[in-house]
Amino acid sequence: MSETVTSTSRGQWIRRLTGHDAVIFYILISVVVISMVSVNFFASTLTVGFLLIQVLPILLIAMPMALVIVSGEIDLSVASTAGLTSATMGVLWRDSGLDIGSVIALSLLVGVLCGAFNGFLITTLGLPSLAVTIGTLALYRGLALVVIGDQKVTNFPPALNAFVLSKIGNTGIPVMMIFVLIVIAFFAVLLHFTPFGRGLYALGYSPQAATFVGVRVGHSKFWMFVATGVVSSMVGIFLTLRLASAGPDNGTGLELSVIAAVLLGGVSIFGGKGNIPGVVGGVLLIGTLTYALRLAKVPETALIIVTGGLLVLSVVAPSVIAWSKERIRLNRLHREVPGQSASGETSA
Amino acid sequence: MSTITHAPAVRRSSALKRFFTAREIPVASALVVLIVVTYIINPRFLSPQSSKDLMLNATIVVILAVAQALVIITRNVDLSVGAILGLVAFGTGTVFDIFPNIPIVLVFVIGMVFGGLLGSINGMLVTSAKVPALVITLGTLYIFRGVLSSWAGSKQYFSGDNPKEFGNLSVDTFLSIPIITIIAVVITIAVAMFMSSVRSGRDLYAIGSDPEAARLFGIPVGGRVLSAFIACGALTGLAGVLYTSRYNSVGALTGSGIELDVVAAVVVGGVAIFGGSGTVAGAAIGAVLLATITGALTATRVDKFWQQAIVGVLILAAIIIDRVVSLRRARKLRVDEAKDV
Numbered sequence: 001m002s003e004t005v006t007s008t009s010r011g012q013w014i015r016r017l018t019g020h021d022a023v024i025f026y027i028l029i030s031v032v033v034i035s036m037v038s039v040n041f042f043a044s045t046l047t048v049g050f051l052l053i054q055v056l057p058i059l060l061i062a063m064p065m066a067l068v069i070v071s072g073e074i075d076l077s078v079a080s081t082a083g084l085t086s087a088t089m090g091v092l093w094r095d096s097g098l099d100i101g102s103v104i105a106l107s108l109l110v111g112v113l114c115g116a117f118n119g120f121l122i123t124t125l126g127l128p129s130l131a132v133t134i135g136t137l138a139l140y141r142g143l144a145l146v147v148i149g150d151q152k153v154t155n156f157p158p159a160l161n162a163f164v165l166s167k168i169g170n171t172g173i174p175v176m177m178i179f180v181l182i183v184i185a186f187f188a189v190l191l192h193f194t195p196f197g198r199g200l201y202a203l204g205y206s207p208q209a210a211t212f213v214g215v216r217v218g219h220s221k222f223w224m225f226v227a228t229g230v231v232s233s234m235v236g237i238f239l240t241l242r243l244a245s246a247g248p249d250n251g252t253g254l255e256l257s258v259i260a261a262v263l264l265g266g267v268s269i270f271g272g273k274g275n276i277p278g279v280v281g282g283v284l285l286i287g288t289l290t291y292a293l294r295l296a297k298v299p300e301t302a303l304i305i306v307t308g309g310l311l312v313l314s315v316v317a318p319s320v321i322a323w324s325k326e327r328i329r330l331n332r333l334h335r336e337v338p339g340q341s342a343s344g345e346t347s348a
Numbered sequence: 349m350s351t352i353t354h355a356p357a358v359r360r361s362s363a364l365k366r367f368f369t370a371r372e373i374p375v376a377s378a379l380v381v382l383i384v385v386t387y388i389i390n391p392r393f394l395s396p397q398s399s400k401d402l403m404l405n406a407t408i409v410v411i412l413a414v415a416q417a418l419v420i421i422t423r424n425v426d427l428s429v430g431a432i433l434g435l436v437a438f439g440t441g442t443v444f445d446i447f448p449n450i451p452i453v454l455v456f457v458i459g460m461v462f463g464g465l466l467g468s469i470n471g472m473l474v475t476s477a478k479v480p481a482l483v484i485t486l487g488t489l490y491i492f493r494g495v496l497s498s499w500a501g502s503k504q505y506f507s508g509d510n511p512k513e514f515g516n517l518s519v520d521t522f523l524s525i526p527i528i529t530i531i532a533v534v535i536t537i538a539v540a541m542f543m544s545s546v547r548s549g550r551d552l553y554a555i556g557s558d559p560e561a562a563r564l565f566g567i568p569v570g571g572r573v574l575s576a577f578i579a580c581g582a583l584t585g586l587a588g589v590l591y592t593s594r595y596n597s598v599g600a601l602t603g604s605g606i607e608l609d610v611v612a613a614v615v616v617g618g619v620a621i622f623g624g625s626g627t628v629a630g631a632a633i634g635a636v637l638l639a640t641i642t643g644a645l646t647a648t649r650v651d652k653f654w655q656q657a658i659v660g661v662l663i664l665a666a667i668i669i670d671r672v673v674s675l676r677r678a679r680k681l682r683v684d685e686a687k688d689v
Contacts, residue, residue: 127671134612301498304497308493
């Protein structure tokens with residue numbers, strides 16, 4: 001405190017180091033360090049591999065979901081899109097006689113269509129995304145059942161199944177992570193370094209204002225939903241190959257985990273606030289904590305409570321902090337105003 | 349349905365008009381069409397046994413939908429209802445396990461108080477944190493479910509563990525309507541009357557259409573929202589007790605995933621997801637419609653796999669209809685205002 005640093009740059013640094021996503025990373029690092037010290041078998045390449053393979057679907061979908069929520073919308077249909085993709089992939093592979101490459105390409109098309117349908121209903125018809133995607137959540141999962149029934153398709157090329165689970169050398173990091181990093185980089189650049197991304201913040205903050213400053217609101221929203229659709233499809237394909245089984249129920253319940261992780265990562269559900277590093281931190285935090293506690297033989301039930309508790313805490317804490325800051329500020333005002341002797345410097 | 353009886357005896361045309369523009373009408377007619385068409389294809393659909401099953405299957409979701417509608421009308425949502433239902437259902441089993449001779453009425457009271465307490469946790473978090481209920485109740489969904497799993501573990505209570513007269517609630521009928529269905533109907537009517545004619549009920553609509561304006565107008569927004577959550581929890585608790593009576597077993601997974609069905613029923617029933625409009629009667633009819641589809645598909649021998657897809661289409665249809673109606677109404681208002689000038 002005694003040193004004098006130029007107040008603006010110091011303020012910026014303090015803000016950056018005490019921001020929500022920074023806090024998430026501090027917690028994440030502490031969880032990793034504590035687990036490495038206290039949990040048996042945590043500090044191993046095997047852990048890295050299992051952990052990453054497990055968080056991979058959430059990490060992938062969290063990227064476009066972060067953009068959607070930043071723009072003030074939500075997409076609950078992601079897990080159902082993954083399920084429909086998985087079902088389509090299974091049936092195509094079993095019945096169409098196409099090679100696996102074409103099957104995967106066609107399955108990705110499912111995501112494009114699902115996302116475009118959401119986008120059409122939300123932007124062209126102007127319907128609320130929460131309601132629309134609750135509807136398509138049921139619809140896409142239902143179509144998955146219609147497509148494949150209660151059967152499973154399991155005879156995918158073993159080489160491909162093995163590839164999905166393969167690791168980079170001895171590091172334990174799944175090869176798939178390279179692909180995930182590309183997706184993360186894509187969405188990070190899109191959100192933080194392009195006019196399109198800045199437009200999403202404006203859109204989340206106030207759609208009217210965004211329209212005035214020239215953001216093509218409908219256009220932006222539409223492509224966001226296509227993006228979540230495509231990424232959900234990728235996850236559907238990944239899950240199918242990882243489990244070596246295509247079925248209608250792949251990815252069930254994923255939507256709530258994704259949204260929990262995104263919100264924990266500091267994206268405001270009101271829109272207009274949040275960033276990609278924070279979201280990555282949020283996903284990794286939930287994933288690591290769950291994995292470490294599981295290794296420490298904490299019962300599964302406690303893990304669910306921890307996830308929920310983290311989520312509630314992460315949204316309630318900021319308003320409690322803001323409230324107490326305001327109280328302190330008011331108290332200080334009350335103390336200073338009557339005397340009029342205290343100058344601003346004492347409180348700085 | 350209540351709108352017809354409540355319509356004042358003004359000109360007949362306007363009463364008729366009100367009837368046809370009521371929000372419950374599209375969903376109620378869809379329900380009637382569904383029942384009639386299914387009956388024509390397979391008359392056994394309305395045999396005494398099948399219609400009893402139909403009513404029993406709808407009962408729990410109807411109560412949950414009425415409860416959820418209260419919260420959604422205030423522009424909030426409660427995603428934790430499935431977990432609350434599970435907790436209360438398992439709690440009911442436990443109460444009977446510990447006190448086998450406890451009066452059944454007392455069990456209902458305990459269930460509703462328990463549910464109300466859980467609802468008040470949601471309500472207090474929502475009103476104190478100024479964060480959308482969607483996020484808070486997503487969190488409490490995990491927490492309550494986690495608490496239930498650690499409480500129940502792998503333990504399950506079966507219908508044989510409960511007193512016979514408790515189980516009979518969902519077997520016995522009055523005028524060929526199952527007792528628990530009558531409870532659901534009474535609840536629906538009571539809440540509908542409360543919402544349409546009691547001041548604090550009307551306040552919920554005001555809060556849902558514009559919370560800021562409601563606050564300026566002097567409505568205690570926080571208190572009202574809190575009580576909506578408590579009421580939702582208490583009614584969900586009631587549904588939990590009835591669940592234990594109706595189904596063979598309750599355990600850690602009871603009610604999981606039901607929250608989306610309930611929200612779907614409410615939306616299909618014409619309650620706007622962003623608050624301020626819709627009726628609990630509509631929500632109840634929406635729940636009956638969704639429950640009836642299952643039976644109808646079986647009766648008409650349609651592949652059961654279509655069921656969920658149809659539910660999805662219904663939800664989308666409901667919000668599109670809602671959108672079209674509100675757009676038309678807004679345009680009409682503008683035209684009327686222009687005429688007045």
